[in-house]
Amino acid sequence: DLPEDLGWVKEIPEISVEEGIRCAGGVSSYVFSLNLFYDTIEGGAEVIEKAWKDGDIRLYTVKVHALKSSARIIGAQALSKMAEELEDAGNREDLGFIGEHQEALLAEYRAYRERLSRLKPADDADDRPPIPAEELTEAMGALKEVIPQMDYDAVEMILGDLEAYRLPDAEAARITELKKLLKILDWDGMEKWLDG
Helix, strand or coil, X not given: CCCHHHHHHHHCCCXXXXXXXXXXXXXXXXHHHHHHHHHCHHHHHHHHHHHHHCCCHHHHHHHHHHHHHHHHHCCCHHHHHHHHHXXXXXXXXXXXXXXXXXXXXXXXXXXXXXXXXXXXXCHHHCCCCECCHHHHHHHHHHHHHHCCCCCHHHHHHXXXXXXXXXXXXXHHHHHXXXXXXXXXXXXXXXXXXXXX
């Protein structure tokens, strides 16, 4: 079952927690996926919007496919279904269908910012301990080892461990960026991230 402090997620009518946990493969993966989904909503929506405006149907199709999968993993079945229909339209190059349904998809996707807003407490309510310098150094060293091996589970586990701590602003921003890259499986981007 979900941790007590996340019980409210079950009250969101658009999310089936049971289905999400089943798709994610367990509660801890589900909680990680839920946080990752929330953190990447705005960036993900912007990329989809820009790809459509630029007429880059190939990128558009790839991005709505990723949304279909990530929405399914958190149990957002209606959003996943909308993304699947637009992915199919992208594969058929059915621009009329995309044009008709694109705005509705983005509105539904962005609505999750509000629905899941309780995942991120206000900054002043962040009572996590600051990360010890050696823990941060160790985590970064571990990421340097596992990212070149494309070891998704190991990267996810390290990021999960970092969640327990409050990070310095610069590092927090970098970790958020890495989470976004992991979500879309951009291993080249992650390798570049390591050099940043």
